[in-house]
Amino acid sequence: MSTLNASGWRPEMTENDVTTPSTFTGNRALMLEEALIFEIGDEHTTGVDLDAAPSVQSRLGGMDRNRGIGLPGLSEPQTVRHYTRLSRQNYGIDLGFFPLGSCTMKHNPRLNEKVARMKGFADVHPLQPQETVQGALQVINELAFWLIELTGMHGVAMAPKAGAHGELCGMLCIKAALEARGEDRKVVLVPESAHGTNPATAAFAGFTVEDIPATPEGRVDLAALKKRLGPDVAAVMITNPNTCGLFESDLKTISDAVHAAGGYVYCDGANFNAIVGKVRPGDLGVDAMHINLHKTFSTPHGGGGPGSGPVVLSEALAPFGPIPYAARYADGSFKLVEEESAGEEHPQTFGRMTAFHGQMGMFTRALSYIMSHGADGLKQVAEDAVLNANYILRSLEDTLEAPFAAFGPCMHEALFTDNGLAEGFTTLDIAKGLIDEGFHPMTVYFPLVVHGAMLVEPTETESKAALDQFIGALRSVANRAKQGDPALKTAPHFAPRRRLDETLAARKPQLVWKEPELPIAAE
Amino acid sequence: MRYLPLTQSGRQAMLAVVGAKSVDDLFVDVPQEARLSGPIAGLPMHASEMAVERHFASMAHKNMAAGDHPFFLGAGAYKHHVPASVDHLIQRGEFLTAYTPYQPEIAQGTLQMLFEFQTQVARLFGCDVANASMYDGSTACWEAIGMAGRITKRKKAVLASGLHPHYVNVAKTMAHFTGDTLETALPTLDVDTGFAALADSIDAETSCVVVQYPDILGRIGDMSALAERCHAAGALLIAVVTEPVALGAIKSPGEMGADIVVGEGQSIGVGLQFGGPYVGLFACKEKFVRQMPGRLCGETVDAEGKRGFVLTLSTREQHIRREKATSNICTNSGLCALAFSIHMSLLGERGLRDLAALNHAKAVQAADRLTQIPDVTLVNDSFFNEFTLKLPRNARDVVHKLAEKHVLGGVSLGRLYPGISELENGLLVAVTEVVSAEDIETFAASLQEVLS
Numbered sequence: 001m002s003t004l005n006a007s008g009w010r011p012e013m014t015e016n017d018v019t020t021p022s023t024f025t026g027n028r029a030l031m032l033e034e035a036l037i038f039e040i041g042d043e044h045t046t047g048v049d050l051d052a053a054p055s056v057q058s059r060l061g062g063m064d065r066n067r068g069i070g071l072p073g074l075s076e077p078q079t080v081r082h083y084t085r086l087s088r089q090n091y092g093i094d095l096g097f098f099p100l101g102s103c104t105m106k107h108n109p110r111l112n113e114k115v116a117r118m119k120g121f122a123d124v125h126p127l128q129p130q131e132t133v134q135g136a137l138q139v140i141n142e143l144a145f146w147l148i149e150l151t152g153m154h155g156v157a158m159a160p161k162a163g164a165h166g167e168l169c170g171m172l173c174i175k176a177a178l179e180a181r182g183e184d185r186k187v188v189l190v191p192e193s194a195h196g197t198n199p200a201t202a203a204f205a206g207f208t209v210e211d212i213p214a215t216p217e218g219r220v221d222l223a224a225l226k227k228r229l230g231p232d233v234a235a236v237m238i239t240n241p242n243t244c245g246l247f248e249s250d251l252k253t254i255s256d257a258v259h260a261a262g263g264y265v266y267c268d269g270a271n272f273n274a275i276v277g278k279v280r281p282g283d284l285g286v287d288a289m290h291i292n293l294h295k296t297f298s299t300p301h302g303g304g305g306p307g308s309g310p311v312v313l314s315e316a317l318a319p320f321g322p323i324p325y326a327a328r329y330a331d332g333s334f335k336l337v338e339e340e341s342a343g344e345e346h347p348q349t350f351g352r353m354t355a356f357h358g359q360m361g362m363f364t365r366a367l368s369y370i371m372s373h374g375a376d377g378l379k380q381v382a383e384d385a386v387l388n389a390n391y392i393l394r395s396l397e398d399t400l401e402a403p404f405a406a407f408g409p410c411m412h413e414a415l416f417t418d419n420g421l422a423e424g425f426t427t428l429d430i431a432k433g434l435i436d437e438g439f440h441p442m443t444v445y446f447p448l449v450v451h452g453a454m455l456v457e458p459t460e461t462e463s464k465a466a467l468d469q470f471i472g473a474l475r476s477v478a479n480r481a482k483q484g485d486p487a488l489k490t491a492p493h494f495a496p497r498r499r500l501d502e503t504l505a506a507r508k509p510q511l512v513w514k515e516p517e518l519p520i521a522a523e
Numbered sequence: 524m525r526y527l528p529l530t531q532s533g534r535q536a537m538l539a540v541v542g543a544k545s546v547d548d549l550f551v552d553v554p555q556e557a558r559l560s561g562p563i564a565g566l567p568m569h570a571s572e573m574a575v576e577r578h579f580a581s582m583a584h585k586n587m588a589a590g591d592h593p594f595f596l597g598a599g600a601y602k603h604h605v606p607a608s609v610d611h612l613i614q615r616g617e618f619l620t621a622y623t624p625y626q627p628e629i630a631q632g633t634l635q636m637l638f639e640f641q642t643q644v645a646r647l648f649g650c651d652v653a654n655a656s657m658y659d660g661s662t663a664c665w666e667a668i669g670m671a672g673r674i675t676k677r678k679k680a681v682l683a684s685g686l687h688p689h690y691v692n693v694a695k696t697m698a699h700f701t702g703d704t705l706e707t708a709l710p711t712l713d714v715d716t717g718f719a720a721l722a723d724s725i726d727a728e729t730s731c732v733v734v735q736y737p738d739i740l741g742r743i744g745d746m747s748a749l750a751e752r753c754h755a756a757g758a759l760l761i762a763v764v765t766e767p768v769a770l771g772a773i774k775s776p777g778e779m780g781a782d783i784v785v786g787e788g789q790s791i792g793v794g795l796q797f798g799g800p801y802v803g804l805f806a807c808k809e810k811f812v813r814q815m816p817g818r819l820c821g822e823t824v825d826a827e828g829k830r831g832f833v834l835t836l837s838t839r840e841q842h843i844r845r846e847k848a849t850s851n852i853c854t855n856s857g858l859c860a861l862a863f864s865i866h867m868s869l870l871g872e873r874g875l876r877d878l879a880a881l882n883h884a885k886a887v888q889a890a891d892r893l894t895q896i897p898d899v900t901l902v903n904d905s906f907f908n909e910f911t912l913k914l915p916r917n918a919r920d921v922v923h924k925l926a927e928k929h930v931l932g933g934v935s936l937g938r939l940y941p942g943i944s945e946l947e948n949g950l951l952v953a954v955t956e957v958v959s960a961e962d963i964e965t966f967a968a969s970l971q972e973v974l975s
Binding site for chain 2: 026034036037038041042043044045046047048050051052053054055056057058059060061062063064065066067068069070071072073074076079080082083084086087088089090091092093094095098100103105106107108109111113114115117118119120121122123124125126127128129131132133134135136138139146149150161162163164165167168172175195196197199200201202203204205206209246247249252275277278279280283284292294298300301302303304305306307308322338339340350351352353354355356357358359360361362364367368369371372373374375376377378379380381383384386387388390391393394395408409411431432435440441443446460461462463464466490492495496497498499500501502504505506509510511512513
């Protein structure tokens with residue numbers, strides 16, 4: 001029988017009262033401090049052995065570099081140690097539970113890494129003659145097929161490089177479709193609870209953004225939305241399930257109303273993991289939805305990317321999708337439709353949105369994941385993700401305020417607020433307390449529609465034991481926050497760094513390393 | 524299923540806690556008509572690791588891998604040798620399976636790496652500051668144009684004819700929808716980068732001039748005079764670098780006065796990957812930092828006074844500023860930035876300069892050998908590791924014929940500029956350190972055969 005305290009600590013053992021000494025190095029056993037490459041390397045060292053360049057007459061056109069660059073080099077052993085030490089100052093899914101709401105931090109299967117590194121995918125140039133890359137185009141085409149079938153949509157644009165780039169792709173399709181209708185609609189409606197990327201994308205694409213309020217039940221206010229629809233509204237951007245972790249039950253009604261008013265429905269698919277294999281957005285009247293392959297389809301988050309954001313499109317928008325794309329022909333061959341043949345095969349395209357064909361390295365990984373699960377496994381993914389979130393919601397609603405729990409189950413993430421904490425204690429303190437307990441904190445202060453939000457997304461790749469330990473830890477930390485434990489205000493105590501001064505960083509930005517000025521000798 | 528740890532009995536126990544009879548009760552908010560009863564019809568069921576791997580191997584086998592053949596493609600993506608330790612280190616789970624460092628106390632590994640990356644990029648480009656990466660070079664280029672528009676409050680960008688045509692097309696797509704004006708031109712097969720003529724097209728409406736260095740045909744132009752002309756007119760000079768290895772041999776754009784320097788970092792550490800993921804590089808003068816797009820990592824101290832790093836100046840960003848943000852970018856290219864930074868640390872200044880010298884020398888040898896073929900001439904009078912040949916016939920057909928002979932012999936300008944007859948005989952040839960003397964000989968012999 002496993003216990004929630006996995007340290008081997010037994011009740012009869014007495015507390016050890018030894019004070020922590022400081023060390024000469026600043027290291028703490030396995031926790032090793034590491035200097036910057038600029039402090040440990042130098043410009044004469046290199047960790048790469050190269051053949052000597054043959055002697056030739058320079059053809060650099062007199063543009064030879066005559067100034068130093070200032071790039072330090074490290075030998076290979078120093079390099080391996082530097083980055084290994086840095087890695088150990090990071091929290092990752094491989095290490096533990098990472099319930100960052102809206103980010104779907106699920107296990108990253110290593111089979112995906114293996115297939116992505118096959119030389120037939122990893123060592124292929126994007127502009128090779130197409131007869132030499134048929135297998136790569138097949139991967140894109142097979143993944144496209146799965147994404148279309150899983151969403152019940154008409155087509156898919158594979159080019160976008162991340163979720164926000166996918167949003168841009170969808171919004172450009174909408175602009176192009178309106179243009180083709182000869183209409184210049186300027187307004188995009190975005191619910192208050194939306195990810196910041198939604199309004200930013202709409203503005204980036206040249207639209208004007210207006211907020212739509214939420215109901216007390218945490219959903220889009222249908223009446224307010226309907227009232228605002230009109231000939232100037234280009235689109236509505238809706239996240240479903242939304243950022244409160246709730247399904248937008250009225251989405252079909254919303255879609256019908258938006259379409260009747262001549263607009264389009266963009267769905268932010270960041271939370272598709274909750275419904276994959278269970279619900280097809282195409283059945284709900286969605287016109288465009290991006291899918292974060294690094295969320296639902298398990299490609300690694302990499303410390304901030306690379307992501308990948310294919311966009312599924314309705315019949316109304318598919319003709320406007322970007323080039324290039326991989327098309328399959330009756331004879332089983334594949335072809336990239338680029339600028340050259342777009343005039344014949346895809347005449348209404350809005351054009352190119354990135355240099356090449358999208359995130360091939362993410363396509364291989366996502367397809368490997370999808371094939372591994374299959375239609376049956378993906379359905380189970382959604383069910384387990386939703387069950388895990390509800391288990392957390394119901395286990396903690398007696399401890400933390402869960403603003404929408406009374407209205408019914410949540411989807412893939414559970415939302416709590418900071419109501420009821422002791423004076424001066426905040427969501428941030430709870431997050432930092434969880435770090436000391438060995439967890440990555442949940443998403444904090446988002447969505448903005450509740451006070452001091454804590455958004456917990458467990459995903460389906462956590463066991464019941466892992467959830468139980470987290471629930472116990474969060475309950476403990478929350479109770480400390482309610483009781484006003486001063487030690488929580490200064491957490492984390494056991495991380496590689498204590499709380500960092502973000503105000504100082506913003507007031508006097510130090511964005512690059514500079515050689516320290518030599519101290520002036522005292523007279 | 525191997526990725527799902529819940530057991531059947533565990534699920535039942537959890538449902539009891541939740542107070543639901545079945546998991547379908549948890550989907551009660553989904554309208555009945557939208558709920559699927561079973562697995563989606565017509566799709567395959569789950570598969571073993573072995574079966575999936577086999578399917579991928581069969582697809583991979585249909586592609587000609589660059590490393591297996593004489594290989595001369597470039598045009599914005601270059602094949603370089605990536606040391607084995609790079610791929611090992613980026614697969615450390617603490618890097619691979621982390622996310623954007625929102626909790627800096629347990630993300631110092633990613634943050635310190637980003638701080639080092641920003642410094643490397645800024646120094647390489649000759650700029651004061653750099654950000655924590657963009658998606659790729661082409662999207663970084665458009666973001667730079669947008670940033671110049673915000674700084675100058677003008678909406679006309681002048682794009683050099685030597686800017687990669689896909690970068691031009693990305694900018695055209697965006698400008699069409701944002702209402703910006705772009706002036707563009709096609710390159711011509713001669714030695715002139717056209718920088719001097721560009722200076723004459725700057726007027727009071729011009730927000731920026733965008734040049735590529737070395738340009739799409741491989742030519743290396745001095746942008747110093749152009750920078751002066753830009754600044755005199757209140758416009759910015761944006762330089763685009765698609766082959767950062769070049770900067771180990773030639774002057775940086777920053778030292779010639781470029782205000783914003785963007786680039787494609789794929790050459791260092793990332794690999795070809797059929798076009799992505801790559802890593803966009805973005806650097807500029809310090810005075811423009813608050814108009815930059817993307818994540819920025821900065822140095823600070825913790826509560827005990829120890830040095831540490833955090834994401835900073837986030838009031839520029841979408842998660843704070845929403846529709847007023849400098850960009851909509853969120854997830855960028857963190858792991859590719861790590862690969863870039865590790866490879867650059869291994870190279871160091873000495874390694875980068877040696878690598879650049881080796882690339883240039885091999886390119887010179889290849890250019891000399893290939894122009895011995897009758898009727899094949901060199902367009903460039905300057906180049907780094909890529910140059911343009913003028914062939915006696917359509918280069919596109921030649922590339923396909925070469926592929927039949929298992930030689931991946933460059934990128935035809937017809938692929939990049941379809942339908943432009945003046946360019947269709949142009950062949951872009953890139954020669955990096957991975958090309959052997961034997962590869963050059965095989966390429967030359969095959970090209971001669973195809974042309975005869």
